[in-house]
Amino acid sequence: MRHFTFAAVMALTTAGAALAGEQFVDETGFAVSGFDVVAYRTLEQSPVGTAQPAAVPGSAAITAEYNGSTFAFATEANRATFLENPAHYVPQYDGHCAYGVAKGGKVPGNPNLWRIIDDKLYLNITENVVSFWEEDIPGNLTLSQGNWPSLDPKPASTNTIPNFTSEAPDKG
Template sequence: MFQTDKARVTLADTNSAKPTRRGALRLLTLGFAAATATMISARTARARIFTGFIEGTAVGGYDAVAYHTQGEAVPGDPAITLEHEGATWRFSSEANRAAFAADPDAYAPEYGGHCAWATAQGYLAQGDPEIWRIFDGRLFLNATQGVNRRWLRDVDGFIMQADANWPSLK
């Protein structure tokens, strides 16, 4: 049935057309979330190398060559860098930068520096540059010491799983 009470119609029309403070905040929050997701996905799509969200360097700024040649995690020098696969790589020496430039695949961490165990489980997580192992000449990072202990229980099996999962995750 029709209601002819103009005050009610006007009030209803006014309330539905006027944005509320809560509604505006929701729209702003949704817009911010969408913009952030777009930036993160664009960055991820652009580079398969994990660079973190703040520092923007591969392997957390550590020298990828030093793991292989010195057997330890050595922080890279911000003045000695190289751009490779959309990421900035730091090195502790010019010699290490030259070695990486000559054969990046020999030194770069597997799965773009993401956690090797997580990659084996079918998802991506940040690898910690101080929690690492080299197996068969390949550098693997893991997220935590606990995850690393799990990884060490079946290295070959986890590498097989991660190698199979990586193409669909990157």
């Protein structure tokens, strides 16, 4: 019985992750506000409780489509890497704030407030929210993973990221 329960939970978790909802796209017209999702993997992650390095802006000349949205990249190599396995590089919860999902809602994720946990990229909305999320990352991930299946089919957030100035490329 224990193996069945574990298998059922894994199947539901995997199924929920595979069925991406609508990607959060802000006023820039780009997913992740035009920042390069592959480049996060090259940045040195700061310890919990300290600010992460700034995200790497992408270029309007180097893009790829995924989940109905345009992603921008700093280099052709990053674009090619992304196209090999896009689901690996996109932020969890379709770019929405991980803590917001833990609390039961879809709010925008700020590309400069990021953390990679278990090889997955998570974004949060404000520095204050990051501190709440980091108080109990495992517990908040459990909550967000439990909430996501019911939130996933709802439309993406249309809110603006607070206190955020995008360096997104001009779609020109």
